Every structure is written in structure tokens, then in C-alpha cells.
Amino acid sequence: MYKKILALVLPITLLLSGCSKDNTDNSIDKISSVRGTLLLNSIENIYPDGLITQSINGSNHIYFDFEKMDQTVLCSKPNCMHNNAECISKVVGECPIIYNDYIYYFVSVNGVKETKNGREFYINSKLNRISLETSEIEKVTEFTDCEPRTNYLIYNDKIYFCGHDLNPTEDEYGNILSGSSGGTTFICSIDLKTGEYKNYGSVYDGDKQYEGASSSSSGHISGFYNSKIYMEYSFSKEKLDTIDLTKTDPRDVFTVMNFEFNPETETIKESILPSGSYIWGNTYVYSNYPENSSTVLYNGDKYTVDSVDSYISGKAFNYKLFLSGKWYDIKNGTEHIWNDEYKYWRVITMYEDEYILANPESTKFEKMNEEELLALDKEK
Numbered sequence: 001m002y003k004k005i006l007a008l009v010l011p012i013t014l015l016l017s018g019c020s021k022d023n024t025d026n027s028i029d030k031i032s033s034v035r036g037t038l039l040l041n042s043i044e045n046i047y048p049d050g051l052i053t054q055s056i057n058g059s060n061h062i063y064f065d066f067e068k069m070d071q072t073v074l075c076s077k078p079n080c081m082h083n084n085a086e087c088i089s090k091v092v093g094e095c096p097i098i099y100n101d102y103i104y105y106f107v108s109v110n111g112v113k114e115t116k117n118g119r120e121f122y123i124n125s126k127l128n129r130i131s132l133e134t135s136e137i138e139k140v141t142e143f144t145d146c147e148p149r150t151n152y153l154i155y156n157d158k159i160y161f162c163g164h165d166l167n168p169t170e171d172e173y174g175n176i177l178s179g180s181s182g183g184t185t186f187i188c189s190i191d192l193k194t195g196e197y198k199n200y201g202s203v204y205d206g207d208k209q210y211e212g213a214s215s216s217s218s219g220h221i222s223g224f225y226n227s228k229i230y231m232e233y234s235f236s237k238e239k240l241d242t243i244d245l246t247k248t249d250p251r252d253v254f255t256v257m258n259f260e261f262n263p264e265t266e267t268i269k270e271s272i273l274p275s276g277s278y279i280w281g282n283t284y285v286y287s288n289y290p291e292n293s294s295t296v297l298y299n300g301d302k303y304t305v306d307s308v309d310s311y312i313s314g315k316a317f318n319y320k321l322f323l324s325g326k327w328y329d330i331k332n333g334t335e336h337i338w339n340d341e342y343k344y345w346r347v348i349t350m351y352e353d354e355y356i357l358a359n360p361e362s363t364k365f366e367k368m369n370e371e372e373l374l375a376l377d378k379e380k
Helices: 012-017 026-031 211-215 370-374
Strands: 004-007 038-041 050-054 061-065 070-073 097-099 102-115 118-131 137-143 147-155 158-164 185-191 197-202 218-225 228-236 254-262 267-270 278-281 283-287 293-298 301-306 315-317 320-323 326-329 335-337 346-351 354-358 364-368
Touching: 038 097, 038 218, 097 147, 102 147, 118 147, 137 185, 137 197, 147 218, 158 218, 185 218, 185 228, 211 228, 218 283, 283 315, 315 346, 320 346
Parallel strands: 218 278
Antiparallel strands: 004 364, 038 147, 050 061, 061 070, 097 102, 102 118, 118 137, 147 158, 158 185, 185 197, 218 228, 228 254, 254 267, 278 283, 283 293, 293 301, 315 320, 320 326, 326 335, 346 354, 354 364
């Protein structure tokens, strides 16, 4: 079987030669025209024709092209050597967003400042963008009520995200403490044409009655389905320091809720669907835990696969439910376990009619057709 495989190791010649408009890989030009609806995060920053990841040493962001199955440094700066702090691939933060000839990225700082009224907690968040044509950096907008979470949805030229107020609390000595859990999570948007920022309000406040929620609650955008933005919100009713998480499934500890936001009416409501592992386009995958089965909503039909827990990693393409190292036919439940070489690999997306697979570290990728995928089956 012919395998199209690439380890994401930057060639020394690429790092030494730099790049200019004349010698930059065509991948940069290709992704500059990306538009439409996108769901992006720092773990799987996937586009229709490729993905953004980091080099193995973590020093540069890399764009990996699905058509050519090759890579380039995510930088369009003329004569850049990619080895200093000014390289675009280093400037763009944890989760760069490529859209309509720009690379967008968030910058957020927080702390405590002294004012005439005493000590105050502050957040300063900005959305910047870098032109793929000129490499110039400009501020799109800034806001002070929250810090963005790194799951972003682009829809109708707006970027939607959950923002967190960082739960500032004052202790008995007057110290102001903050953290990434508890507090309030909002649903927000920024119009990429006008720069207008909107905070639509809290996703959920009902958890604040529970003692454990102040140190455990969190929320993020989880998908887009039937023209609605889905958000998962979870919290523990009890304090986590009283629970041994090594001896229990987190789903037995955390209350997991699912909300949907209608971008047309700008309203939030709790969804009738459970939180899902893959929510995109015409596909919605969710576990029926504690029942040992999973459900796939696909092209308007509903399928249940018994003895399978999709949990947080299940994805569905072409009537197949994919988990790490295996997949199931959602029509008849047939299990296909991959051979030892691909034991922990996973399908991350599809490009045209082929499957894109990644190893557990996301340092190697392969592109396979149906025949090649079936050839991965372990001999029984």
C-alpha cells in the first residue's frame, strides 16, 4: 500500500534560506483565500486544504498542506530566517486564525493595578491581524471584560468565542486572586469587517449555587450544527479536593451541560442534545454515557452504535465512527481495529475523498483512500 507520510521536522535548508515572496512555499498563497465557516482550536487548527501545527521543538507554527502532503513555516515576511521573535510564526500566539488574506490572533494580559479607589483587577484583550501580503500588523479591536478561550468559530465574517472573566476574588488580606476556572463564561463575537466587539452575556449562571463550581466551572465552543453554535459548559457541585479523580470517570464528577447560541437572533438556550465529541456541518456525535453506546446524527438520520463510547474523541465521516486506532460502520456496527503500527492513530478530517490520519503526537500525517483505510485492519 502506497503511504503518503511526512514527519513534521523542519529541514535545515528551510530554516537557513528564509523566505520571500519569490521563494515562499505556495501553501501560504493557497491559504490566504480561506473564507466560509471554520471551527478552530490550538489542538486541531484545521482548514479545508490543510492545518496549522507546531514544529517538533515548538518554536515555529507550521502550515501542512493536504494536497501536497508537505509543510511550510507559517510566515510570509520577506527574507525572514524564522529564528527570531519577529518571525510571524512566533508572533501569532497559541492559535493563529487564517482568514481572508490575514492571520488573526488574540493577545490578552491581566493583573492588579492601583487606582485612587484601591486595587483593581484588569483584563486587556486584543484581536490583531497580520496581512499575508504585506506582513504588517494592525489591531482589529480590544476589550476589557474577558479573556478569550481558544476554541473559535468563524461564521458570516464574525469570529465567535467563549470569554472568561478569570474569576477575580479578594482574600481576607486584600489580595486579588484570579484563575482559569469558576467565575463567569460569556459568548462573544468580533466582526472581522468592522472590528465591532459584542458580549452577548453569560452562558450559564445556575452553577453559582454550588460550592465546587467556583473552582471548577468552564465553557467553550464545541461545534456548529443546524446553523447553531454549540457550547459545552461543565462544573463540579462539590469541591474537587474532596474527590479522587484517578479513581472515577470525570463524567461521574462533573455536571456537563450543552447550550446553543443562535447567531441570527443572538439568543442562548440549553440544547435538547447532549454535549458532543464532534459537532460540525451535517454531523453530530455524542456518547450515551453511562450507557455504553454512542449516537451519530448524520445527513438527517440517527444511528446508534452499541458498545462504543465516543466520549471526547469520536468523529464521524462517510458513515464511519472513528476513535483512536479503530472505526465502526455506523449502519451495522462492524468494528475495524487497526494494526499495531497505527494502534493509536486517528482520523482528524477528510480532504476531498481521502482521510487524513495523524499519529498521537500530531507529528506525522498520512492521506488514505477507502482501500488503503481498509488495509489497516488488524488480522483476526
